[in-house]
Amino acid sequence: MKHLLSINDLSRDEAILILDTAAELARISDGPMKKLPTLRGRTIVNLFAEDSTRTRISFEAAAKRLSADVINFSAKGSSLSKGESLKDTAQTLQAMGADAVVIRHPASGAPFRLADNQWMSGAVINAGDGTHEHPSQALLDAYTIRKHHGKGAKDLAGLRVAIIGDILHSRVARSNVLLLTKLGAHVTLVAPPTLLPFGVESWPVTVSYDLDYVIPQVDAIMMLRIQQERMHEIFFPSAREYSRYFGLNRDRVNALNPKASIMHPGPMNRGLEITADAADSARSVIVEQVSNGVSVRMAILYLLLGGAPIEGGIN
């Protein structure tokens, strides 16, 4: 495995390996060995053409705990915002000796262009491309679900997960659908019809418009952020109507199975897709998702970069 551009790049075994490696790294990183020498001498560039504090810091922390050197290249004030092309940016990074580029970009497919075109020779890790995918988020979500509900199993067979919200524009939803089903979970998508992708009937999921019907049945519920911009594009009549039918509020939290987990990739619109007491409830694992993210990203970096440079192939 040379790049991580999409969950489709991973076999089921490779995905499980990432989760197992993350579990071990979480344990030693929190306890005995805070810092590991494994990626000493490697340079990892965070190429964030789209604002994101959370994901960027997570990758940075992961890289540094593995002793890699980190260079941050973010959109504001960079040459990218002044119109430098992706190609020129990539060639600059290559000249600086980047072993890997963690890229977040507003254009779907930008990481593919970096990986395919040979503008640079390092590994490419997709940290979120447009509305396409966000593989490391899905991996940390799967890790979180497995940790709480896996009962020691390697995968997520038999677990029921619901993803609620703007599926149409969500890269988190796409990656999660691919990964959760790959690991054997049963996925239900809940959204107004205007926010479901064309052809979703052919996805290996159940689709529902009725959140209250779905809620009592799930082991984990993942709330997606509704962007304010969508209001103007007439996907639903008003924020109030959206919250009423698709928001997670106290009544719905009470209707959840007491052991079910409440998840959100962040950042949250408190009051829109999720109320404050839902976000802060005892069942919420939203904060834990963030720390799990560092371990999962350490696992990804180790498995992509921790070995011989040219060939991929995980043992």
Add this chain to the structure above:
Amino acid sequence: MKTVLPAPDISRAIVRIAHEILERYDGAESITLLGIPTRGAHLANRIAAAINAIEGGQVAVGTLDTTMHRDDLRTRSPKALLPTLIPPAGVEGRHVVLVDDVLFSGRTIRAALDALGEIGRPTSVSLAVLVDRGHRELPIKADFVGKNIPTSRTEIIKVNLVEVDGADEVTIAEGGSK
């Protein structure tokens, strides 16, 4: 393929090593045994059991994975991690005894020393191995040895343990290239 250490000899070696360790450190209280997975960890557990049978009590025992500290990482694909479990007694100010199945080039032990250094500062570190087959590439020595078995570089030593391989046995065979 030839058996160089049959099951009864392995058991006796473990009991002898347990006695030697207790002798050196004057009892079990200050010792932390750390086995290097996979087979070193099982051997560490057996040595711990032997020590407990002799002294009573529960000697501190755990595992120390060396994968992330190997010096040959760049030449092969990344390997899956094995568990590192440091017992509650920790390593700080303790006599750590590393346990592995075979001592060969010494690089695994060097990696273990690096890993140990990240965790804390033991009072001392010593090494117990079931088999020392020679051909050191680094200045590393074993303090407690089950059996010294001289080998050529191309021969293959295989330690089989009941916990992993179904039976206890150490074999030697002609190899090809390494």
Add this chain to the structure above:
Amino acid sequence: MSYLLKNATLPNGSKADLAIHDGRFVAASSLPKDHQVIDLAGKQVLPGLVDLHTHLREPGFEESETVATGSLSAVRGGFTAISAMANTSPVADTAGVVEQVYRLGQAAGLCDVFPIGAVTQGLNGQTLSEIGAMADSGARVRVFSDDGKCVFDPLIMRRALEYVKKFDGVIAQHAQEPTLTQDAQMNEGEMSAQLGLKGWPAVAEEAIIARDVLLAEHTKSRLHICHLTTAGGVEIIRWAKARGIQVTAEVTPHHLLLTDEYAKNYDPIFKVNPPLRLESDVLALRAGLADGTIDIVATDHAPHSSESKDCEWSVASFGMVGLETALSIVIKTMVETGAMNYADVADRLSVAPARIARYENHGQPLEVGHVANLTVVDTAAKWIVDRDLMSTRSKNTPFHGFELPGVVTHTFFNGKLVFGE
């Protein structure tokens, strides 16, 4: 120079010798002694190909293509007439600009370059351009199109359809409902949902075609639909023709072969407007071209410089070049599959387009007295497309590396050999 072309296979399959002198076909007996003999044994001749949809980028975007380089690309592809779309800079919405483009074509001297005039000023979709002036100009424009953009206002479309009746003109519509396709990147389907790219739904094309054929019926005018891409669109046109509506339609070579699956790796070489669609659309388009529901093949040759394709999909330009691969793609998708013969090819790529646009010297029978516009193709030969060896100034062909059948060996324009030897 005069020519005797021996052993040519005519579009109807029969064999003949063709003699060319002073720009026309003549009887072999009236050839001057000093003439060149070319043996065309085994080769297929067609009337010079006519493209009704070419983007020549001059004036304004000469870094991508000029009238001269476009003409060179055209004759390599066997075209003796091309039609320059109006979305240049400045837009071809006045007599001045269309005459300029016409003169540039004459100066290049390789093929006829017939300018197409914009329907609305500056392609603004709101005010008609000086259609009459362009029709009367030295360029004698008869085809009008806002291609690149849709004439979306039904009232403007009605007025344009009515107005061009004065001089037997035709409005060529780029069918794309703008509010349904804002910022659209590729066909709306399972592929776009998977790739996270905004979709361009088929209904946005079909709805405009449905509206416009009904308008053409009401105003009793001629309508031409550019680059048809949907099975639904083919059905609507079939229905309209059955009712006697004067509608004609074109399909591009790339829509006869490629589907939205090609977008899988986000390579913008496959980004085009209207987009590549489904296998079922490809099959419906081929059937429509075979049975004549679709009247012609037109290339929609759209050169783009490499910066606008060497980037991420969403910022890349739409379009593919096509003059040099068009005939080969038609042979591959229609002749080799048995759907059409060479008489059909001559009709769809020469006779019918010339008739729609009223190009008098093109699409004519290969008989004594007619102007000698002629294409010779070695149908048994194969070639591998190499974008660096093409004559077009831009390299954005989706077929780089493809092996295609049919090599154009000679192109004659007004009796002159402008390509081949």
